[in-house]
Amino acid sequence: MFDFKFDWCKEMETGVSIIDAQHQELFRIGRDLEQLIFRGRNATSQELLNLICELREYISYHFYTEEDLMATHNYPLTAQHIISHNKFRANIVDINLPLLGRHPEQVLPQIKESLQDFLFNHVLTEDRELGVYILKLAS
Numbered sequence: 656m657f658d659f660k661f662d663w664c665k666e667m668e669t670g671v672s673i674i675d676a677q678h679q680e681l682f683r684i685g686r687d688l689e690q691l692i693f694r695g696r697n698a699t700s701q702e703l704l705n706l707i708c709e710l711r712e713y714i715s716y717h718f719y720t721e722e723d724l725m726a727t728h729n730y731p732l733t734a735q736h737i738i739s740h741n742k743f744r745a746n747i748v749d750i751n752l753p754l755l756g757r758h759p760e761q762v763l764p765q766i767k768e769s770l771q772d773f774l775f776n777h778v779l780t781e782d783r784e785l786g787v788y789i790l791k792l793a794s
């Protein structure tokens with residue numbers, strides 16, 4: 656994969672403002688994660704823990720928002736979209752905190768890669784499809 660930088664770009668937009676705002680927040684969390692990787696051993700356990708908690712909470716909140724929109728709009732691809740959410744959520748929930756505490760230099764890049772893959776693949780395909788559907792209903 657090319658060097659993805661958590662820089663927001665127009666191509667990532669779904670056109671649904673609440674989804675786009677939340678995706679931008681996930682990019683911000685991704686940039687914070689990169690900062691912790693950059694700081695390496697200087698990152699404290701509390702900072703690591705705060706980041707993981709924030710990521711877990713924000714992902715749940717964001718998925719809830721999208722799934723609520725899908726239900727409200729009777730989105731036909733809801734079931735498969737939720738499967739993608741659940742897969743990614745499981746990755747984040749399964750982060751091994753004791754291992755992260757001992758080897759942040761190993762675990763943080765894995766989390767970063769997982770978040771990058773999710774944002775790049777899921778947002779550009781499934782979330783954009785959802786956006787097209789919602790915008791079409793609104794027009």
Ligand SMILES: [Fe+2]
Pocket residue numbers: 721736740777781782
């Ligand atoms: Fe989604």
